[in-house]
Amino acid sequence: AEPVEVRTPTPAAKVLASPAVRQRAKDLSIDLAEVRPAEDGRLRHADLDAFLSYNASGGFQPAGLKGKDEQVRVIGLRRRIAENMAASKRNIPHFAYVEEFDVTALEETRAQLNAGRGERPKLTMLPFLISAICKLLPKYPMLNAHYDDEAGVVTRYGSVHLGIAAQTPGGLMVPVIRDAQSRNLWQLAAEITRLAQAARDGSAKSSELSGSTITVTSLGPMGGVATTPVINRPEVAIIGPNRIVERPMFVKDASGVERIEKRKIMNISMSCDHRVVDGWDAASFAQDLKKLIEAPALILAG
Incomplete structure (x- = not known):
């Protein structure tokens, strides 16, 4: 049997990419060492897009972005609507x-x-x-x-x-x-x-x-x-x-x-x-x- 070539991933720090690309990869939980650049050894957003399209089943794309918890006071018109709806369902x-x-x-x-x-x-x-x-x-x-x-x-x-x-x-x-x-x-x-x-x-x-x-x-x-x-x-x-x-x-x-x-x-x-x-x-x-x-x-x- 022919020997199998073993590839050692390039450390993410040595990957050539702009800060914006690195941040996007981080948000998507993508290891930059796993992404192959299309040209001149520098990773671009298009390379991330291609990686995601070929690895859609790999779970790299998050279901959504995390939002902030917030409280909204029910006042004014919104409060009157709420009270009227509650009264209608309660009484009718x-x-x-x-x-x-x-x-x-x-x-x-x-x-x-x-x-x-x-x-x-x-x-x-x-x-x-x-x-x-x-x-x-x-x-x-x-x-x-x-x-x-x-x-x-x-x-x-x-x-x-x-x-x-x-x-x-x-x-x-x-x-x-x-x-x-x-x-x-x-x-x-x-x-x-x-x-x-x-x-x-x-x-x-x-x-x-x-x-x-x-x-x-x-x-x-x-x-x-x-x-x-x-x-x-x-x-x-x-x-x-x-x-x-x-x-x-x-x-x-x-x-x-x-x-x-x-x-x-x-x-x-x-x-x-x-x-x-x-x-x-x-x-x-x-x-x-x-x-x-x-x-x-x-x-x-x-």
């Missing part, structure tokens, strides 16, 4: 209901309207959802209500003052669209944009951040598959659209024959106060909402 027996909606036709309608919107604001999903909710609430007045648990009184409202849960640098805020039932799609889109911006930059008036009768909360593309939103006390219901995904679905054509189509699907989640809203009412509302969302012409009709 929540129940959740989630239904699947086919929003393919609605997304096509939305695209067509946006293509000819001119100077008007761009339509998102929310104006359609709010319009559909406003159409249904006269049939389900117990959802558009406040419950005073101390007095044992439910106040059902004729107008829909719809809260829009919005994330801001200062925390969660709920600006309110007054008389949402009296606005068309474009007016709703403009008011959503105005209120969201006012909440984010701190210019929203106190009257614009209170007095909602029912709330919609949306995380947009990060909406997840389903949510269980916390009710905005003293309201009794909150509605949360989730992320839109594309799925193959069985669809019947005009002759009744089923075929597979790619459809856009979105779940809508509801949380309700079980002291005021029965499960049957929530489910019935969700099914009627499904009919409107899946046939957007019904939303646009008077």
Whole structure:
């Protein structure tokens, strides 16, 4: 057998490398003696990158950087949000209901309207959802209500003052669209944009951040598959659209024959106060909402 050459590692002190390269190697727990320079005997960052790529399974790359422990006082708006959320969960027996909606036709309608919107604001999903909710609430007045648990009184409202849960640098805020039932799609889109911006930059008036009768909360593309939103006390219901995904679905054509189509699907989640809203009412509302969302012409009709 031929003799095996034994290589003696070069001491790290004798390796030619800049202080920055040495520090990076130290942070990554890499022995510089194990890294082979690409040229002129001096180790560079590119040599470390190559070493890591070839030794990814060797455990040289740390999972993350160590951070600092810190304490953050919960004060101001953040404290009020915390107190309101705690009071809602402590006092309200929540129940959740989630239904699947086919929003393919609605997304096509939305695209067509946006293509000819001119100077008007761009339509998102929310104006359609709010319009559909406003159409249904006269049939389900117990959802558009406040419950005073101390007095044992439910106040059902004729107008829909719809809260829009919005994330801001200062925390969660709920600006309110007054008389949402009296606005068309474009007016709703403009008011959503105005209120969201006012909440984010701190210019929203106190009257614009209170007095909602029912709330919609949306995380947009990060909406997840389903949510269980916390009710905005003293309201009794909150509605949360989730992320839109594309799925193959069985669809019947005009002759009744089923075929597979790619459809856009979105779940809508509801949380309700079980002291005021029965499960049957929530489910019935969700099914009627499904009919409107899946046939957007019904939303646009008077």
